[in-house]
Amino acid sequence: MTRKDRQNSAVLIAGPTASGKSALALAYARRLGGTVVNADSMQVYRGIEILSAQPSDADLAAVPHRLYGHVDPATDYSVGAWMRDVEPLLADLREAGRVPIVVGGTGLYFRALLGGIDAMPAVPAAIRETYRARALAEGPAALHEELRRLDPAAAARIRPSDPQRIVRALELVTATGRPIGEMQQGAGRPLIDTAAAIKIVLRPPRALLRERIARRFHEMMAAGALEEAARFRRGELVAGATAGKAIGLPELLDHLAGGLSLPEAVERAITRSRQYAKRQDTWFRHQLDASWQAREMPELSSMPD
Incomplete structure (x- = not known):
């Protein structure tokens, strides 16, 4: 891929939670010399790196990642704030000849990126x-x-x-x-060349996704999700209205306060994650047009050069 190709292209990867988006984004970034750019409204927050399934240390070391964990959890971040953050970042990546690999599960971020949401003014x-x-x-x-x-x-x-x-x-x-x-007239300015972009939406079979969600949450628990929640319980971090809804955080805080057993908290978090994935999948099915390639699985081995 030439420098001009890199300046005019992007890869967009959408899909429900636990669908394999991050692995596919990492593979594209390695193949194309790209930078992974977060488009998930919870992964912007620091302090919930595990509970929001942010990239691992190994992934962060493998390729550049941007807009992960850069927001105070006490702050209520918005699609407008993300657009203000992502616009100069995309310009920097184009100047450096790096392909933005935009990945996440927040549909409104993709809609705004493609010009489907008007720019919202900053509020004093x-x-x-x-x-x-x-x-x-x-x-x-x-x-x-x-x-x-x-x-x-x-x-x-x-x-x-x-x-x-x-x-x-x-x-x-x-x-x-x-x-x-x-x-909100849907007449915003697209930040990427939509004709040149690769646009992928992952839609795993429902049963497979349910199993992956459960397995991943248990992996989060093993990685220290309970201690992550405990930092909020101890007041070391404060969760605002948005970060406070991170799946697993309210449930684990309820456990730490004595309201739920740990197995109950884990099961409730898994159930809520599955419900959220269903809503995401429904949104993507109804809101993304035919220019998006629908895939059941990441298919890393069949990626284009």
């Missing part, structure tokens, strides 16, 4: 902090009433029990004076 810290403090003090129902006054269309789409989306909509309408619907 004072507005963000005000609404997040109010959410804790007043509860989501009260803020949903305020959203209904300021942005009725957004309030109709967002459940009164969804504080994260309520707060985000209030932040945006307050910062811009515009309803969020006006900023």
